[in-house]
Amino acid sequence: MEPDVTSAAHNSSRAPEPVGLYPHARRVGNLLFLSGVGPRQRGQKHVPGVELDEDGNILRYDFESQCHAVFQNVRYILEDAGARWEDLVDVTVFLTNMQDDFHTYNRLYAEYFQTNQPCRTTVEINRLPTPIAIELKCVAALPG
Structure with missing residues (x-):
């Protein structure tokens, strides 16, 4: 029997609009791949807890509010x-400030994933496409 390789794009009416030409998620067989998800809110460019200067550079940010918004x-x-x-089985976390934010992220992650513990990779990156400090890339396994 051949595996089901049908593919379907999914967009959420509640999550923030993608910043490029890609769907929020794509289902392939029984796997659901989420595009990178940040803390912005739908219909808004403002990021929760972020204060920008006139050039769009981050002056201050509330990392904890960004974590809650991403989740x-x-x-x-x-x-x-x-x-x-x-259904989440794998989470890749991108942080722009591992030194200052990892402890907070790890604490909140433990609260959100008490019963479900997907695999996780956390990496520090220089910056993200919008003025955010965190982005998640997730994979979920759906019942057949």
Whole structure:
């Protein structure tokens, strides 16, 4: 029997609009791949807890509020694609300031993933395409 390799794009009406030409998620077989998800809110360019200067550079940010917003956006995308938080099997975390933010991220991650513990990779990067300090890339496995 050949595997199901049908592919379908999914966009959430609750998550922030993508900043490029890509869907929020794509289902292939029983896997759901989420595009990078940040803390912006739908219909807004402002990022929760971020203060910018006149040139758009980050002056200050509230990393904890960004974490909560990212997790909520991931949940929106999962639910709107027919998945659940518990279906997550892999999370890649991109942080722009590992030294200052990893401890907070790790603490909040433990709260959100008490029962479901997907694989996780955390990397520090120089910057993200919008003035955010965190982005998640996730994969969920859906029931057959």
